[in-house]
Amino acid sequence: MIRVLIADDQRVIREGLGMVLGLMAGVEVVGAAADGTEAVTLALAVRPDVVLMDLRMPRCDGVEATRRLRAEAPEVKVVVLTTYSDDRSVLDALRAGARGYLTKDAGGEQIHEALRQVLDDHAVIDPAVQRHLIDAIAGEPAQRPEFPDGLTPREAEVLSLMAGGLSNGEIAGRLTVSEATVKSHVNHLFAKIGARDRAQAVAYAYRHGLGG
Incomplete structure (x- = not known):
């Protein structure tokens, strides 16, 4: 059973994710947080296997919350789930200790697979943001494509x-x-x-x- 904590400042996202994850075999939602501070507090209390972490949240954003969890509960894996796919967001999250990075375009199966992969100690990067990561590492700031x-x-x-x-x-x-x-x-x-x-x-x- 993969125990998951959801962290997102939008209630509709938290509830929607909770419903989607609740239908997945072998996944249990153990809590939901509305900001980074609450995410860290809950994670330290319930010790989930994975936190699905939004980036832009009040009080304490996802990057800082990820950094705190890496310091205080390194066994808890963080998978970022956000609308942001620019190179700075990707790098900041990964440097803070995130093991996965998905955009909110990700489907349920992709999220489920990401949960399994990070528990097997694999990094998971959404194909939509891989180019940004490569460009950032190469020192060439990527421009977010406009479609x-x-x-x-x-x-x-x-x-x-x-x-x-x-x-x-x-x-x-x-x-x-x-x-x-x-x-x-x-x-x-x-x-x-x-x-x-x-x-x-x-x-x-x-x-x-x-x-x-």
């Missing part, structure tokens, strides 16, 4: 793979998520770009430099 029509990095990635001829099932295998998660991304990106079918989406991808 048209409000597409998220994951939606743009799905669109690019779609333009490359991959089916939903093949995209799911490539991204290590469920086919249902891919379908959800496809529906969202169709709505954002005004596409009625895959052919229109592929044409849009090539017009905007997202072709596979």
Whole structure:
């Protein structure tokens, strides 16, 4: 059983994650915190296996909370789960002691796999932020990509793979998520770009430099 503590300042995120994690086999949610200070206090009290840590929180942010946990409870693993994928956020979190870094585009299966991986002492970095990490380490500050029509990095990635001829099932295998998660991304990106079918989406991808 993987015992998980959720730390996020948004109640809807805490409750949503709690519901998703509660449906996962072998996962138990042992607490939820609204800021970094509360996350550290709860983690020291209940000793979870993993803390899913947001970065931007009041009183004490996720980076500082991760740093404190590494000092006071090094056996507790931290996986960052945030909307931020810029190079500074990634580096600060990893330097503070985080063992994983996921964006909130991550699906349930990806989060579940990340929990298992960090307990096996593996680092887990979302593919959406790996480029930022490489650029930062190389000393070349990365610019967060801006995608048209409000597409998220994951939606743009799905669109690019779609333009490359991959089916939903093949995209799911490539991204290590469920086919249902891919379908959800496809529906969202169709709505954002005004596409009625895959052919229109592929044409849009090539017009905007997202072709596979």
